[in-house]
Amino acid sequence: MALTRELRNGIGISALIIAADQASKWWITEVVMQPPQVIPVTSFFNIVLGFNRGVSFGIFDSDSQVGRWLLVFLALAISAALVVWMTRATSWWVIAALGLIVGGALGNVIDRALIGAVVDFLDFHWAGHHWPAFNIADSAISTGAVVLIADSLFVGDGKD
Numbered sequence: 001m002a003l004t005r006e007l008r009n010g011i012g013i014s015a016l017i018i019a020a021d022q023a024s025k026w027w028i029t030e031v032v033m034q035p036p037q038v039i040p041v042t043s044f045f046n047i048v049l050g051f052n053r054g055v056s057f058g059i060f061d062s063d064s065q066v067g068r069w070l071l072v073f074l075a076l077a078i079s080a081a082l083v084v085w086m087t088r089a090t091s092w093w094v095i096a097a098l099g100l101i102v103g104g105a106l107g108n109v110i111d112r113a114l115i116g117a118v119v120d121f122l123d124f125h126w127a128g129h130h131w132p133a134f135n136i137a138d139s140a141i142s143t144g145a146v147v148l149i150a151d152s153l154f155v156g157d158g159k160d
Contacts, residue, residue: 010086010099017103021136022110025119033121045124050133051117065116072112075105093151100144107137 032039032047039047053068079102086098111118120133 004087006089006092006095007087009092010083010089010095010102013096013099014103014106017100017137017140018107018110021104021107021140024136025111025121028121029119038123044126045122047121048123048133050120050123051115052120052133053117068112068116072109075109075112079105079109091151091155093147093155097144097147097151100140100147104137104140104144107135107140 028047028049033049036049041047082098082102082105086095086102089095089098108118118135118137120135120138122135122139123133124131
């Protein structure tokens, strides 16, 4: 697999997401949340400390070691497949979106492998209803997915 400029760009985006995600999680767990608390920032946003042992929004939440490592290996396999897709992509938007998704997935894999759960801390709410807490990696995955969908609906030429 040749390391083309496009692939370097995609991997670079992934690396930036991993670095920002891990730095933010370190800052939240080691500095901001000592002791753990709810920090109101606006009338609709708090900083909290949560540990997600499941997948998106706590689905399949389990303390099982088998489940933990199954999710790690599943995320690694999907990330590898996305990197292969990245090597074949020609659209900058597709490469960037794949970089966001891979970086977000690997940022969460690091948490799951090292501490057994993904650190979540961004808490949006309205009228007493809270969106499940999330993190920078989750945001990158969601943004990348939206870009891929938009590209396929409005821009895609069938080559990516």
